[in-house]
Amino acid sequence: MTKDQKRAFTRIFFDAETIVSQGNNDCIVQxxxxxxxxxxxxxxxxxxxxxxxxxxxxxxxxxxxxICMTASIANTRDNRVGLACDFIDVESMTHLRRLVELNTGDTALLERELHLLT
Incomplete structure (x- = not known):
């Protein structure tokens, strides 16, 4: 995926309890x-x-x-970590899609972004 494609996805600023787990290491993160x-x-x-x-x-x-997913570390900067989704189940993807749709208000934009994932 090129740098332009990485930036093609709308980022939603969202605050929710988030837990990342790696092996036996569980972290509550922002x-x-x-x-x-x-x-x-x-x-x-x-x-x-x-x-x-x-x-x-x-x-x-x-x-x-x-929303649950398996991800890999894409980048790190200071205390911020970018995680790229490697796998997401259907139910989680449905919740994520709805979250993006509600926050962008643009169904056509959502459809373009979903097309980029295929």
Whole structure:
């Protein structure tokens, strides 16, 4: 994926309880933004992730609704970590799609971004 394609996905600034897990290491982190392609999180200085190991992400939306995905570390800068979505189940993708749609208000934009994922 080229740099232009990475930026083609609308980022939604969103605050929700987010837990990242890697092996036996579970961290509650600050969700900065989310897109159809992945998320940006902010971690505390003492929290660490290994760069070559997949990360499980669970974003709690309220009630029993959540977005869960398997991701890989795409980039790091200071305490911020960009995670690229490698796998997301159908139910989580449905919640993510609805979140993006509600926050952009543009169904055509959403459809273009979904097309880029294929």
């Amino acid at each position: 969700l900065v933004d989310i897109s159809l392609r992945g998320i940006l999180i902010e971690m505390l200085p003492e929290q660490k992730l290994a760069g070559n190991t997949p990360v499980e992400v669970c974003i709690h939306l309220g009630g029993d609704l959540q």
